[in-house]
Amino acid sequence: MSGECVKRKKVLFIAYVFPPISGSGVQRSLKFIKYLRNYGWEPVVVTVGDTKAAFFDETLFSDIPEGIEIIRINRPGIIDDFYVNELFNVYSKIVPVNILNEYISIINKYKLINLNWLLLPDVHIPWANEVIKEIHKYCNFDEIDLIYSTSGPYSDHIIGYYLKKEYNKPWVADFRDEWTNNPMIKPNKKNIVYIVLREMEKKIVEFADKIITTTDGAASNYKKIFNLKDDKVVTITNGYDEEDFKEISLGKNKSNNKDNEKDQNKRFTIIHNGVLYGNRSPIPFINVIKNLVDGNKISKDKIVVYFAYTDKDEEYKAYIKERGLEECIQFSGYLSHKESLKKASNADLLLLIIGEEEKWKTVHAGKVFEYLRLCKPIMGLSPKGSVTEELLTETGRGKNFDFSDYEGMESYILEIYEKWQEDKLNACILKDYKINEDIIKFERKNLTKKLADVFNELIHHKKFLESIKNKIKEKKAIIGIIGLGYVGLPLALTFAESGYRVIGFDKDEKKIVKINEEKVSYIKHIHDSRVKNSVENGRLFATSDLSKVENLDAIILCLPTPLNKYREPDLSFVINSVNGILPFLKKGQLISLESTTYPGTTEEEIIPKIEKRGFKIGKDFFVVYSPEREDPGNLNFTTKTVPKVVGGATKTCLEIGVSLYESVIEEVVPVNSLKAAELTKLLENIYRAVNIGLVNEMKIVADKMGIDIWEVIKAASTKPFGFTPFYPGPGLGGHCIPIDPFYLTWKAKEYGICTKFIELAGEVNTMMPFWVVDKVVEGLNNSEKSLKNSNILVLGLSYKKNIDDTRESPSVELIKILKSKGANVFFSDPYIKKFPKKRKCFFDLESIEITAENLEKMDCVLISTDHDAFDFDFILRHSKLIVDTRGVYRGSYENVIKA
Ligand SMILES: NC(=O)c1ccc[n+]([C@@H]2O[C@H](COP(=O)([O-])OP(=O)(O)OC[C@H]3O[C@@H](n4cnc5c(N)ncnc54)[C@H](O)[C@@H]3O)[C@@H](O)[C@H]2O)c1
Structure with a gap:
């Protein structure tokens, strides 16, 4: 390697089509390589060694700058069964296993053992496989900054895919033509080969860091077909190299081909430069020439048309001969690039045959840019509205015609012909066809700069991401938790205890004082010592000052998501x-929403706001959704040990989100989208709500039949598979289960879906407190008492045992119903001294002690929450009547009614 390139960044440039191989595809790679050094990049080329390409052009080597490293790897000698198996190994890492198995079974079934079937994506895959296996011998990847692969052949991208996977370098995949959507092929979309190729393409475009196409149309196809973000795909057109035109002046030039030269000067000359192959047919154009000649508009000896190489020369020659045009339509055969340019420079009209079908709309022939630079009139044949038409119109260099527009073609040829005949064409060209900005932008040097810009952006982005990940790895990131409630406080402590600095935000000043000054917890199951330790060692600090958000690296939102009075999602807190x-907010931050919500919230409500601030999600700002699975009071799990689901707005967002959570939580479960993560949480809670509804209904049925539901659940639980026990109760409670399912119900309506299970479970569960009160009435009735004026003691105010959380607690609902029927209601809860102030209802009640005297005063004791702290034997001994909604008393007792 020459010393001058020491400071250049290195790109591993994978290009099977590389000199001496020539043809239309080689120019792009060649010119990029020629100019990349100008923009700080040193290409290291990986190409094929021995080769059997259709065209060779040794003159192309003169374009390769001195000292460029070219790694040539030979294709394997023999492709036997063993080798084919090796290839299937390659496929298996890029094609889903079910599709690959189907493919193999079809090959076996129909004995499709020819290479077209076995070699995918193309016949060059054995070479690609050799590169994958051998490249490490030739190349030190520590020195490589980026990988670039160019197709066709598409095997080049298979190499790119593997090398990115292996060496974790940014990878740019350049599609000179579209792949499975290529207009050259008419795929049978049900054919297994097509399906396999499509899967390969999908994996490649998803895994590459940048996709390059040569037209905007192809770029938008890629975005649409593979659902790629706008900035993932960049268009870099083909172009022309000013240096190739050094010896070509505007007007006619001398050709080395003396025979043609004579003709070209005497006859109106139309040239189709380069190769013409596949289903791009010259027939309509030949017919137009025939019409012009037959109609005596142009005499046969006044016109000559040259095609270079076509893949159906003989067929076209026969067609031309049949029409008596062999004198004026000729085939020059394959010419070197320089020679073909020189020849084309002598044309009076340049012909550009793109293709007839709609699909050709998005395709530029590489030669069009050289045509533009040649400063000649151009006649294009492509569908209306094509990129070619656009380009010819924009640059004023010619006209495009539909393949069926014979009249249009004839009159355009005549228009140019007449100028030629009057000897005005050269003057017109010199006057009207200037090399202006519209043309210069297609200069290969300028286009290479565009490529280098793409490379630089990726390198810069990689460094930026690495710096964020390092901050996380080294626990130097500052974490902000917004909302220090049941979810936020334990999470803040978990981050603090694992070594991060955490700033907790809450609008409730009392919580801030408790943390910063009193250094105590305000949540029962969270020990004061945890708060004290984290505050004292400087890892946790609470504030209500949102401006401190600018100091953060990650912002985690743990805010309430209740329902409004119409039972619709209330996202106002978030x-x-x-x-x-x-x-x-500032560049490089990560936001994670943890509040339970409907699928689409993060995308619809949060991301647009961040984008409006000018951030690019996945580029300079990162967004994830990670539902909280806190189960307050559950001693078997802590925030650290409950697996954490994470979905990201982009792959990079997910990567950063996962690395953050992984640094404090034992198991992180990445999912493919924000919505999937959002729905995961809802599914979990809906599953609970529906099963609790079911078991509550079963309880009513069992009660009527005189069966003990608790005994039944215990027996059913002995089944080692397919049964998960859920337990009945006085109704649903807590912040999540009664509310979250209705987030989905609401969102599902937008899709015209009615969530019947959720509604039904809601109905059963809401009815439960009424059913329980009926049981109280029944019990009192047996002692000839009415509910009105009876003393009823509700045991337990929280929604579940051993915690102090009364949100949506069924005990509150029970108190409300009992009071509305005239009962004197009392409550007792070891964790709640006073009935808390609630938005919807408030009772001026204080927890009473469980004493024999107090119990004996009661007409009924209603067990709503079975805290372990209650002495149920004592309660049994001293109560006249007990209504037990929690299955506390399993035997039969005269004074106990199960409800
Ligand atoms: N509690 C649970 O067991 C649990 C479990 C899983 C998921 N979740 C979900 O997590 C989310 C949070 O629930 P929670 O139980 O922690 O709620 P919470 O009511 O206990 O805590 C929310 C906190 O946010 C604060 N807050 C409200 N608006 C604020 C604002 N604008 N700025 C700063 N602070 C603000 C409140 O003062 C409160 O301290 C909800 O979406 C809930 O559905 C809760």
């Missing part, structure tokens, strides 16, 4: 908080 922090 939205207000996001609005509040927006001014303080």
Whole structure:
């Protein structure tokens, strides 16, 4: 390697089509390589060694700058069964296993053992396989900054895919032509080969860091077909190299081919430069010439048309001969690139045959840019509205015609012909066909700069991401938790305890004082010592000042997501908080929403706000959704040990989100999208709500039949598979289960779906407190008492045992119904001293002690929450009547009614 390139970044440039191989595809790679050094990049070329390509052009080597490293790897000698198996190994890492198995079974069934079937994506895959296996011998990947692969052949991208996987370098995949959507092929979309190729293409475009296409049309096809983000795909057109035109002046040039030269000067000359192959047919054009000649508009000896190489020369020659045009339509055969340019420079009209079908709309022939630079009139044949038409119109260099527009073609040829005949064509060209900005932008040097810009952006982005990940790895990132409630406080402590600095945000000043000054917990199951330790060692600090968000690296939202009075999602806490922090957001931060919500919330409500601030999600700002699975009071799990699901707005967002959570939580479960993560949480809670509804209904049935539901559940639980026990109760409670399912119900309506299970479970569960009160009435009735004026003691106010959380607690609902029927209601809860202030209802009640005297005063004791702290034997001994909604008393007792 020459010393001058020491400071250049290195790109591993994978190009099977590389000199001496020539043809239309080679120019792009060749010119990129020629100019990349100008923009700080040193290409290291990987190409084929021995080769049997259709065209060779040794003159192309003169374009390769001195000292460029070229790694040539030979294709394997023999492709036997053993080798084919090796290839299937390659496929298996890029094609889903079910599709590959189907493919193999079809090959075996129909004995499709020819190479077209076995070699995918193309016949060059054995070479690609050799490169994958051998490249490490030739190349030190520590020195490589980026990988670039160019197709066709598409095998080049298979190499890119594997090398990115192996060496974790940014990878740019350049599609000179579209692949499975290529207009050259008419695929049978049900054919297994097509399906396999499509899967390969999907994996490649998803895994590459950047996709390059040569037209905007192809770029938009890629975005549409593979659902790629706008900035993932870049268009870099083909172009022309000014240096190739050094010896070509505007007007006619001398050719080495003396025979043609004579003709070209005497006759109106139309040239189709380069190769013409596949289903791009010259027949309509030949017919037009025939019409012009037959109609005596142009005499046969006044016109000559040259085609270079076509893949059906003989067929076309026969067609031409049949029409008596062999004198004026000729085939020059394959010419070197320089020679073909020189020849084309002598044309009076340049012909550009693109293709007839709609698909050709998005295709530029590489030669069009050289045509533009040649400064000659151009006649294009491609569908209306094609990129070719656009280009010819924009540059004023010619006209495009539909393949069936014979009249249009004839009159355009005549228009140019007449100028030629009057000897005005050269003057017109010199006057009208200037090399201006519209043309210069297609200069290969400028296009190479565009490529280098793409490379630089990726390198810069990689460094930026690495710096964020390192901050996380080294626990130098500062974590902000917004909302220090049941979810936020334990999470803040978990991050603090694992070594991060955490800033907790809450609008409730009392919580801030408790943390910063009193250094105590305000949540029962969280020990004071955890708060004290984290605050004292400087790892946790609480504030209500949102401007501190600008100091954070990660922002985690743990805000309430209740239902409004119409039982619709109330996202106001989340939205207000996001609005509040927006001014303080900065590049490189990660936001994670943990609040339970419907699928689409993060995408619809949070991302647009961040984007409006000018951030690019996945590029300079990162967004994930990670549902909380906190189960307050559950001693078997902590925040650290409950697996954490994470979905990202982009692959990079997910990567960063996972690395953050992985640094504090034992198991992180990545999912493919934000919505999948959002729905995961809802599914979990809906599953619970529906099963609790089911078991509550079963309880009513069992009660009527005189069966003990608790005994039945215990017996059913002995089944080692297919049964998960759920337990009945006085109704649903807590912040999640009664509310979350209706987030989905609401969103599902937008899709015209009615969530019947959720509604039904809701109905059963809401009815439960009424059913329980009926049991109280029944019990009192047996002692000839009415509910009105009876003393009823509700045991347990929280929604589940051993915690102090009364949100949506069925005990509250029970108190409400009992009071409405005139009962004197009392409550006792070891964790709740006073009935808490609630938005919807409030009772001025204080927890009473469980004493023999107090119990004996009661007409009925209603067990709503079975805290372990209650002495149920004592309660049994001293109560006249007990209504037990939690299956506390398993035998039969005279004073106990099961409800
Ligand atoms: N509690 C659970 O067991 C549990 C379990 C899983 C998921 N979740 C979900 O997690 C989310 C949070 O639930 P939670 O139980 O922690 O709620 P919570 O009510 O206990 O805590 C929310 C906290 O946010 C604070 N807050 C509200 N608006 C604020 C704002 N604009 N700025 C700063 N602070 C603000 C409140 O003062 C409160 O301290 C909800 O979406 C819930 O559905 C909760």
